[in-house]
Amino acid sequence: MNTPGRRFGxxxxxxxxxxxxxxxRVLADHFEKVVLLERDPRPEGPVPRKGVPQGSHIHVLLDSGRRVLDRFFPDLFQHLQEQGAQLIDSSGDVAWHHFDVWKPRYTSGIPLLLCTRTLLEWNVLRRVVALPNVELRDGYSVEGLLTDTARQRVTGVQLKSPGGEEPLEAELVVDASGRGSRAPQWLEALGYGRPEEEQVGVDLAYTSGLYEPPANFGGEWSALMQYPAPPSTWRSGFIGSVEGGRWLVTLNGYFGEHAPTEHEGFLDFARALPRPDFHAYLRDAKPLGPLTTHKVKHNRWRHYERMARFPEGLALLGDAVCAFNPVFGQGMSVAGLGAELLHECLCEHAQRSPGELEGMAERFRKRLPGILRLPWFVSTSLDLQYPQATGQRMPGLGLLHWYIRRLLERTSRDTAVHAQFNRMLHLQAGLGAVLQPSVSLPVLAHGVRTLFVPLRDLANTDTLPLHSRSEPG
Ligand SMILES: Cc1cc2nc3c(=O)[nH]c(=O)nc-3n(C[C@H](O)[C@H](O)[C@H](O)COP(=O)(O)OP(=O)(O)OC[C@H]3O[C@@H](n4cnc5c(N)ncnc54)[C@H](O)[C@@H]3O)c2cc1C
Known part of the structure; x- marks a missing residue:
């Protein structure tokens, strides 16, 4: 879609x-001026910062997110790779044990970005602040919304900085302040009430650190993932090769079973993963610094789209609206898809109502759930397999869990089924990808066979697979 140009103030x-x-980045195509307000001081380089405590933990970028970033920053991935990031094949270069089976390794053609979160964010920040009409005001915290006298339209924000408080007027305010967004309180204070909140509690903690790979590591994989088989196991491990020839190692556990932050205890925690491979690799790696922990209590979706009344001129996206259990690496991609939707809404609105913004944010608010439903489903339906997970369970969930388990087992030796699952995981395709007959029939047949044949005869439960270099079958 062509951008109609900068029509607003x-x-x-x-x-x-x-x-x-x-x-x-998106708003810079439509507004004369975009002011980006960030509470933290601007980082000097790709380093962790207080406002993004998850920044030291493993962050992969799914293909849907890569596509959005590539669209808005065409030189980004080349520069990231020059700085040591890798675009790996999400099946061929990843050894992934999940639900007691290894996934097949073949060239899927779906890339996955591997680098530290700080490197990615730093490169995006540099590009955004280089735009002539974007101004970053760091060290500024937003304390509330400004409205017109009828409180029907948001007209700006109230700012706090070391210099004191000040108002800042705007035609559109976008809240992208993350899980800690105070929009519910602000809306309530303005008389709109709070959004309904859906939560699925997991009491998960990530513990992560950087390591030097063992001298004898032969590069058998770029990422090694060992995920649990709910409901009986709940520890995960992830080793990703990141810039500087290092490994970023993350261990996590659900329901209070959290990995320690001293290296010996961390290694012991890895020993109890479902397969011994992770521990064997980590045992010979050398810690390069301290371990840090970050807790994720729940998946949370604030249903702004369900609010009967909502002020004009306010849009929300990213974790401020919907924050997932991060084990499937969806958050940044979903944030990107949200920003892309904002761009589309602005472009479409320009055709309908040239020169005015009335109704644009409203349309965005109503359409955003179309992006959120799939990742929410992926994240929460797997979490709800644990009886300890808190949250609403829909009728038929047991059947769904049976199907998911058989699907994931079947992916182990069926690259065609895996390819469809992978497309869904990367948010390239909806649920239909894993429910279509070419997938559901083999999955159901597999389900029947598991009643008579041990799983190890139907799927690879034991050996860490190597990259076969073949295409999906
Ligand atoms: C442990 C962990 C691992 C993750 N792994 C992945 C992964 O592998 N892949 C992936 O895609 N996603 C992952 N995520 C999710 C990802 O980090 C987020 O979805 C992503 O950062 C988008 O979040 P956001 O920009 O909406 O909010 P955040 O990243 O939380 O940022 C909010 C920003 O707003 C600022 N701020 C807050 N309040 C104010 C205020 N009042 N005024 C001014 N500034 C304010 C903060 O300082 C911060 O900079 C992970 C998350 C966690 C917790």
Whole structure:
């Protein structure tokens, strides 16, 4: 879609992390001026910062997110690769044990970005602040919304900085301030009430650190993932090759079973993963610094789209609206897809109502759930297999869990089934990809066979597979 040009005055974005940066990039095509407000001081380089405590932990970028970033920053991936990031094949270069089976390794053609979160965000930040009409005001915290006297339209934000408080007027305010967004309180104070909130509690913690790979590591994989088989196991491990020839190692556990932050205990935690491979690799790696922990209590979706009344001129996206259990690496991609939707809404609105913004944010609010439903489903339906997970369970969930388990087992030796599952995981295709007959029939047949044949005869439960270099069958 062609961008209709800068038709509006000033937009303000709250939060300078991935959702905020991508929003600012998109708005820069439509507004004369975009002010990006970030509470943290601007980082000097790709280093962790207080406002993004998850930044030291493994972050992969799914293909849907890669596509959005590539669209808005065409030179980004080449520069990231020059700095040591890798675009790997999401099946061929990843050894992934999940639900007691190894996934097949073949060239899927679906890339996955591997680098530290700080390197990615830093490169995006540099590009956004280089735009002539974007101004980053770091060290500024947004404390509330400004409205017109009838409180029907948001007209800006109230800012706090070391210099004091000040108002900042805007035609559009985008809240991308993450899980800690105070929009529910702000809306309530304005008389709109709070959004309904859906939560699936997991009490998960990530513990991560950088390591030097063992001297004898032969590069058998770029990422090694060992995920649990709910409901009986709940520890995961992830080793990703990141820039600087290092490994970023993350261990996590659900329901209070959290990995320790001292190296010996961390290694012991890895010993109890479902397969011994992870521990064997980690045992010979050398820690390069301290381990850090970050807790994720729940998946949370704030249903702004269900609010009967909502002020004009306010849009929300990213974790501020929907924050997932991060084990499937969806958050940044979903933030990107949200920013892309904002761009589309602005373009479409320009055709319908040239020169005015009335109704644009409303349309965006109603359409955003179309992006959120699939990743929410992927994340929560797997979490709800644990009886300890809190949250609403829909009728028929047991059947769904049976199907998911058989699907994941079947992926082990059926690259065609795996290819469809992988497309869904990367948010390239919806649920239909794993329910279509070419997938569901083999999965159901597999389900029947498991009643008579041991799983190890139907799927690879034991050996870490090597990359076969074949295409999906
Ligand atoms: C442990 C962990 C691992 C993850 N792994 C992955 C992964 O592998 N892949 C993936 O895609 N995603 C992953 N995610 C999710 C990902 O980090 C987020 O979805 C992504 O950062 C988008 O978030 P956001 O920009 O909406 O919010 P955040 O990243 O939380 O950023 C919010 C920003 O707003 C600023 N801010 C907050 N309040 C104010 C205010 N009042 N005024 C001004 N500024 C404010 C903060 O300082 C911060 O910079 C992971 C998350 C966690 C917790």
């Amino acid at each position: 000033r937009a303000v974005v709250i939060g300078g992390s991935m959702a905020g940066l991508l929003s600012a």
